[in-house]
Amino acid sequence: MRRLAAAFAAALTLIAATLVAVGPRADASQPGFSAAYQRIPGAGGIEIGAVVLTPTGQGSGPFPLVVMPSSWGMPNVEYVGQGAKLATAGFQVISYSSRGFWDTGGGIDIAGPPTVADVSKVIDWADAHTPADTRRVAAVGISYGAGTSLLAAAKDPRIKVAGALSGWADLIRSLNPNETVALQSVAGLLALGNITGRPGPELASLQTKFVTGDFDKAIAQAKQLAPPRSAQTVVGRLNAHGTAIFLANAFEDSIFPPSQYTDFFTALTGPKRLLLAHGDHATPDASGAIGLPNETWDELVGWLKHYLQDADNGADKEPAVQLKSQRGVWRGYPNWAAVGGERTSYLTKAGAMQATASTGWSRTIGAGVPTIADSGVALVSGALQGLLSIPTGVATPLVSRTFAGVWTGPKFDRPTVVNGIPTAQLTVTPSAADTSLFAYLYDVDALGVGSLISHKPYTLRGATPGQPVPLDLRLEATSWEVPAGHRLVLVVDTVDPRYLGRSVLGSTVTFSSPASNPSRLTVPLG
Secondary structure (H helix, E strand, C coil), X not given: CHHHHHHHHHHHHHHHHHHHHHCCCCCCCCCEEEEXXXXXXXXXXXXXXXXXXXXXXXXXXXXXXEEEECCCCCCHHHHHHHHHHHHHCCCEEEEECCCCECCCCCCECCCCHHHHHHHHHHHHHHHHHCCEEEEEEEEEEECHHHHHHHHHHHHCCCEEEEEEECCCCCHHHHHCHHHCCCHHHHHHHHHHHXXXXXXXXXXXXXXXXXXXXXXXXXXXHHXXXXXXXXXXXXXXXXXXXXXXXXXXXECCCCCCCCHHHHHHHHHCCCCEEEEEECCXXXXXXXXXXXXXXXXXXXXXXXXXXXXXHCCCCCCCCCCCEEEECCCCCEEEECCXXXXXXXXXXXXXXXXXXXXXXXXXXEEEEECCCCCCCCCCCCCCHHHHHHHHCCCCEEEHHHCCCCCCEEEECCCCCCCEEEEECCEEEEEEEECCCXXXXXXXXXXXXXXXXXXXXXXEEXXXXXXXXXXXXXXXXXXXXXXXXXXXXXXXXXXXECCCCCCCCCCCXXXXXXXXXXXXXCCEEEEEEC
């Protein structure tokens, strides 16, 4: 595998050199850029493979600096298309392969301190070898590059702007939501890391536990590693620095789901912007990285121009929160709290939702058996929704009531927007110590065909069999237009192939609605 990675790195070096050779020629009369492939000293003495794009025809500088660490498994040419646009617009740009990947030395440390320190090393090198103004610096990236950029901004006060697209602020909430491992996503990340890079000790240890089925020890280790690798932990430093932070994500992101970003956004006190649109991991932003027209990157570039070039373009006056529905309509709000008003529906034993509390009932389902309701395939289902408007669907009349709780709401008499984070309050009594629950919220038409609006897993570990457990289950954020005549349907079952479930075949789960805590679904309506 290491030989394969070395071969990839050699090929990448050749590609980068070719890009430089065929790149635009400097023309003093027209704004443009020159390109060079560089080996930059990183933290601990490793070498970083970087593409350096320098403005031409725009004076001698100094130019604001944009540092762009690559995504997980991606090389330094990932951002060259967008970087060329930025350099032509007067930014000094350095796009580089993250530590442990491709042509950059070291081992993959899951955005550990050396990876974060590499950002500062790149800034130091740019100060000495390019016409960069290191008093005006942005760290910008997608996915792994997004998380790295946020952490670097908290560490290095020279970074005035952070652009974090499809990233994470809370690593453990992303990959182990509510104690439920995102199995398909984690497996994909591990495979890609081994193909395109060299796992460091932390990743190698986690990987060994994961592939040998020692999941509990893998989760325990991940929980120790995650806090210093999560921007939520250092949000106070970002606020103290006054960093202007631009966040964007997809509603169906199967690696870094959006609710951990909305909580992080709310905790920020400096200049901030949050864009959410439908799609899976990086699908709203990937085309912009290579230079194609892209709404997210257009907004981010305006953000960079305002906060690094002092452009009076109104970027600071636009709504701080912007949500795009599945029908392509953008809506803006001053903050996350303003996104949607709440409507609460109470769940009944008969499987209905109603405006008044229904208490004193219970209903039991079998656990450990899948139904036809699930969250789809990681990286595929969300992409189909975002790119082709093909939702993850289900025929709700065919969902087994033996193995799932199903509750159907009344018809909407007019078009409605579900805008924000739906929440289900449930009381469940498992017959086994370990049980996984999966909640799905559907937009259902007159024929009973449902389109998945949002979902969330929740795993009970070490519960006392036979004892009721109250759950406050926040689903993922969404912006979904529900047509008149449609209904909302809540489904809760115990198996989802996308996740590492803990439900025991032959066990049961009983739903109930005590008077002190009636079972209910609260939906934010825009």
